Amino acid sequence: MHTTNRSLEGLRGIAALIVVLYHMAILSPYAGVIQNGYLSVDLFFVLSGYVICSAYGSRLTNSHEVSRFLIRRFGRLWPLHVISFVLYYALLCLHSVLSKQPAVLPTMAEFASLLTMTTGFNLFDHNIGNVVTWSAGDELYVYALFAAVCMTLRKRSSVFFAVLSIIGFVIILRVDAESCLNHGPCNDLTYSFGWARCLTSYFLGALLARHKDALNFLTSPQWQIVGAVATLALVQFAAVVPAIAFAAPIVFALLIASLTRDRGPMATLLRTRPMQYLGEVSYALYLSHSIFGIYFVNLVFLPARNHFAWQAACCAGYIFASLALAHFLHRYIEVPVRERINAWGDSYRGHEVSALLHNSK
Template identity: 50%
Template structure:
C-alpha cells in the first residue's frame, strides 16, 4: 500500500462540505442527499478509525507509546476545539446584544465540559459551546479506548474491535430506533447516541484497516463507481427508509475499501486540487462552520423565502465558512498541532515511530 492515500484526504473534504450544506439547510427540500447530510459525520468516524488504526495499531506497545499517542491526538483536536468554542460564545453574545437580549454566560460546569472534551458524553445534558464539537469530544475518548485495546488486548484486538463496533451499533439501535422513524433521521441524535455512533463507526473503520492489505484489489473501476453511486443512493434513501441509516458505518466502510489502492475513477476525482484542499482544511471547516452557520441556519431555512434568496444565503454562508476555516487552519490548527507534536517528541525520549506522512490525520505542515 502506498504511504500516501490522497483519495481519503479528498473524501474527508467531501464529507466536511456535505455537513456544512446540511447545517445550512437551504434547498434541502430539493436534495435528499443534503437533507441527510448528517450521515457524513458517520463517514468521518469510519475514516478516522481506518486512518488511526493504519497509523498506530502496531506502534502502541508501551505505556509511553500510548502517552505520546494521547498527546498527539490532543494536539490535533483540542486547540481548535477550544478556540471555536470561545468564538461561538462570543458570536452568540454579539447576536444577543444586538437583539437586546442578555448574552448567555457559560457556567463553570460548561467550561469544564468543554475543556475536558466531555460535552459530547452528555456532560452536561445539553448542547454547549460550538454545537458541532460533540463529535470531537466523542472521538477523543474513543481514541483512548482504541489505545487501551492496542496496549492491553493486542492478541485479541480484532475481536475487541468487533465487539466495540457491535456494541456501539446495538446501543444506537436500542436507544434511537424507537423515536427516530417519525423524524426520518435515525442517526441524527447526537445527544443520546452520538458517542455510540462514534464507537460503531470508528471500530468498523479500524477493522477495515486490519484487512487493508487483502483489500488492495477490491477497488476496481466498476466497484468504485458502484460504491460511489450506492453511497449517494443510500444517503438519499434514508428519508424513505429511516432505519436503514443505522447501516451507515458498513456502507461507508465499503466505500473506503474501494479507495484503499488509491487509484481508479473515483480516486481520480478525489485527488483533484479542490478536493485535496477541502481535505486539508476539513477539520477547521467542520468546527468553523458551527460558529457562523448554526446561529443563522434555522432563521434562513424558511419555505417562504424565494429561491434566489436561498441561493444568495448559501453563497454568503459558504464564503464566510471557508474564509474562517482558512484562518483557523493556518493560524490555529497547524501551528498548535506542530508545536504540541514537537513537544511530545522532545519530552518523550523513547520515540514511537512517526505515522506515515500521508495519513490525513497526521499529515505535517507542508
Template identity: 35%
Template sequence: MIKSIEGVRGLAALLVALYHLKIGSEYFSLIRNGYLFVDLFFVLSGFVICAAYGDAMRSGADLRQFIWRRIGRLFPLLVFSTVVFVLGSNAIVLAKKLAVSAGHAGLLNNPGALEYLVPTAGEILATLTFTHSLGLFDELILNTPSWSISVEFYTYLLFALVCLLLTGAGRIVLLAVLSLAGLIISAWASVNIHDCIAAKGCLSLTYDFGLARSIHSFCLGALAFYSSRILKMNIPAIQITVMFALFLLLTLVDYVSIAAFAFPVAFAALVLSLSKDSGPLADALKPGLFQVLGQRSYSIYLMHMPLLLIFENLTKRVSGLVSSITVLVAYVLVLYVISGWTYRFVEAPMRDWFNRLVVRKPAVAGGAGS
C-alpha cells in the same frame, strides 16, 4: 497521505456544514440527511488512526505520546471555536438590544431572544475535558457540532487500549465486537429513546449516546484498514458499487428511517475502496480544491456553527431560488476563507507545537509519528 481519503474528508465536512445551513434540504437528500456524514468522519478516523498508530502502540510511553498528539490535534481549535461561538452569540444579542432600544424591533426575526449566553462552570469544565457529550447534559451545549470531538477523543483512548492489550487476529476480533456493541446500543437508543422510526433521524445520536455511535463507526474504519492489507480488489467496480449503494441509501432513508444504520458500513466500504488511492472515484477526489478542503476539514467542521450565527438570520429572510443560491454560495466562500485562517493561525501551529513538545520528552521519543 492517501489523497482521495483526504478529499472525501473535506467533502464530508462541507456536507455537514450545508446540513446545518438547511438551504436546499427540501430538495436534496444529500443535504437533508447530512448529519449521517459525521459517521463518515468516524470511519475515516478509524482508518487513519489505525494506519498511523496500530503497529506502533506497544508501551505506556507510546500511549502517552498518542494522547498528547490527539490533544494537540483537537483541543486548541475546540477551545478557539467555542470562544468564538460564545462571543459571537453575545455580540448578536447586544446588537438586538441596541436595535430594540432604538425602536427597530420590527426588523428582527426574533426580537425576544435577548438573553446572553453565559457558559456555566460545568459546561466550561466539560468542554475542556472533552466530556461534554458523554451524557452529562440533556442537550447539546455551546458550539454544538463539537459533540463529535468529545466522543471521538474517548474512542481514541479505547482504541489505544485495544492496541496495547491485543495484536493480530485477537485485536481484529475485539474491534469487530466493539463495533457490533456500538451498533446495538445505537440502534436501541435511536429506536427506543429517540423514537426514530416515527420521528425520523435514526442514528442521530449526539450528547447522550454519541459515544456508542462513534465506537461503532470508528471500529469499522479500523477494520477497513486491516481489510485493505489483505484484500485484492477490483477497485473501479467496488467504487461504482459503493457509490450506487450510497445513492440508494440516501433515497431510501427518507422513507425507511432505519436505513440510516447501513451508512457506517457503506462508508467503511467507501474508504476501503479508496485505500489504494486508485480508481475513478479516487481520481475525482485528488484535485487541489478537494485536498485543500480535506486539509481544512476540521476547521470547516468546528467554525461553521459560529458562522451560522450570522447566516441563519439570512436564511430566514431569503425566498426564491436565486436568493437561496446566493446565500449558499456566500456561506461556502466565507467558510472556506475562515477555515483557511483558523487552519493557518490556530490549528496547524498549535498541533505542531504539541508535536514538538512530545518529541522533546525523552520517555516518549521512540513513539509513532503523527
C-alpha cells in the same frame, strides 16, 4: 513508512462540505444528500478509525508510544475545539447584545465539559457549544480506548475492535430504533449517545485497516463505482426509508475499502486540487462553520426576502465565510499549535527514553 492516502483526504473534505450544507437547512427540502448530511459524521468516524489504525495500530505496543500518540491526538483536536467554541459564544453574545437580549454563556458545568471535551457523554439534556462539538470530544476518548486495546491485546485487538463496534451498534438500536422508525431521522444521536455512533464507526474503520489485505478485491474500479453509488443512494434516501441510515457505517466502510489503493476513477476525482484543499482544512471547516449559523438563519428568512435568489446569495455567502474562517484557523492556529504540541510530545518521549537508558546502566 506511512504515506497519505490522497483520495481519502479528498473524501474527508467532501464529508465536511456536506455537513456545512446540512446545517444550512434551507436547502434540505430540495436534496436528500443535504437533508441527510448528518450521516457524514459517521463517515468521519469510519475514516478516522481506518487512517489512525493504519498509521499507529502496529506501533502502540508500550506506554511511551501510547503517550506520544495521545499527545499528538490531543494536539490535533483540542486547540481548535477551544478556539471554535470561544468564537461561537463570542458571536452569540454579540448577537444577543445587538438584539437587546440576555447574553448566552455556558454555565460553569458546561464550560468544564467544553474544556474536557465531554459534551457528548450524556451529561446534559441539551447540546453544548456549537452543533458538532460533541463529536470531536467523543473521538478523542475513543482514541484513548483504541490505544489501550492496541497496547494490551495486540494480536487479539481485531476481536475487540469487532466487539466494541457491535456494542456501539446495539446501543444505537436500543436507544434510537423505536423512535426514529416512527418519526425519523435514524442514527442522528449527538450529545446523547452520539458516542455509540463513534464506537460503531471508528472501530469498524479500525477493523477494516487490520484486514485490508484480505479485501483487496474491493479496490477494483467496479467496486469503487458500487461504493460511491451505494453511498449516494444511502444518503439520498435515508429520509424516505429511515432504517437504512443504520447501515451507514457499513456502506461507508465499503467506499473506503474501495479507495485504499489510492487509484481508480473515484480516487482520481478525490485527488483533484479542490478536493485536496477541502480535505486539508476539513477539521477547521467542520468545527467552525456553525459559528455563523444564527446570522445565516436570520438573514435567509428576512421578511419580503424569502425567495430563491436571496436564499442562494445567503448560502453562497455562508459557504464563503465558512471556508475563509476555516482557512485562517487551519493556517494560523491548527497547524502551528499542532506542530508545537507534537514537538513537545516527541521531546518528552525522547527524555523518557534517555532516562530509561541512563537508569539501565
